[in-house]
Amino acid sequence: DGGITQSPKYLFRKEGQNVTLSCEQNLNHDAMYWYRQDPGQGLRLIYYSQIVNDFQKGDIAEGYSVSREKKESFPLTVTSAQKNPTAFYLCASRTLNYGYTFGSGTRLTVV
Amino acid sequence: QKEVEQDPGPLSVPEGAIVSLNCTYSNSAFQYFMWYRQYSRKGPELLMYTYSSGNKEDGRFTAQVDKSSKYISLFIRDSQPSDSATYLCAMSAGTSYDKVIFGPGTSLSVIP
Numbered sequence: 001d002g003g004i005t006q007s008p009k010y011l012f013r014k015e016g017q018n019v020t021l022s023c024e025q026n027l028n029h030d031a032m033y034w035y036r037q038d039p040g041q042g043l044r045l046i047y048y049s050q051i052v053n054d055f056q057k058g059d060i061a062e063g064y065s066v067s068r069e070k071k072e073s074f075p076l077t078v079t080s081a082q083k084n085p086t087a088f089y090l091c092a093s094r095t096l097n098y099g100y101t102f103g104s105g106t107r108l109t110v111v
Numbered sequence: 112q113k114e115v116e117q118d119p120g121p122l123s124v125p126e127g128a129i130v131s132l133n134c135t136y137s138n139s140a141f142q143y144f145m146w147y148r149q150y151s152r153k154g155p156e157l158l159m160y161t162y163s164s165g166n167k168e169d170g171r172f173t174a175q176v177d178k179s180s181k182y183i184s185l186f187i188r189d190s191q192p193s194d195s196a197t198y199l200c201a202m203s204a205g206t207s208y209d210k211v212i213f214g215p216g217t218s219l220s221v222i223p
């Protein structure tokens with residue numbers, strides 16, 4: 001079945017540590033996105049990519065980095081510069097004239 | 112003023128009730144409107160995708176768009192306990208990979 005796979009499901013980060021969240025899709029979608037979801041808030045866009053080897057900052061890109069070396073993969077690194085990283089992270093992909101397909105999310109907690 | 116506003120609830124209804132979920136928005140350029148359902152600790156799933164004003168029906172779900180009032184609704188008929196989830200509205204201006212703006216979501220509980 002086609003879909004988006006996010007891993008790990010739960011991730012714990014120590015202060016000052018960088019961590020990478022994985023996102024893989026087999027839907028052949030060109031565009032991929034990373035969103036952050038906090039309780040009581042809407043989804044906030046971190047980064048997005050419409051084509052391989054190209055990506056753009058979203059509304060809250062500070063403290064995050066991404067790469068898009070393959071169409072299927074769009075990993076997100078949460079760096080030590082992100083001061084409040086505890087949140088639910090959602091990866092999504094999209095084809096033209098249709099809505100997003102989301103992964104099942106990664107819950108990141110700072111310990 | 113936020114671009115998209117949505118009553119966060121929680122909304123609690125008895126099984127079998129008709130549920131009305133609503134969003135208002137401020138950007139008149141929005142033309143594409145979506146509703147997503149999100150179960151706890153899961154990613155959102157697309158329920159409805161509509162263009163411009165009018166109604167769209169899919170099973171027990173009806174999406175309604177009133178662009179003149181900048182108001183969209185999702186109606187759920189014969190609500191079931193399995194409909195208990197958070198419902199997110201979302202919208203964008205164009206058919207390209209335009210930015211999609213999400214509402215904060217409304218939490219719905221359907222009581223057996």
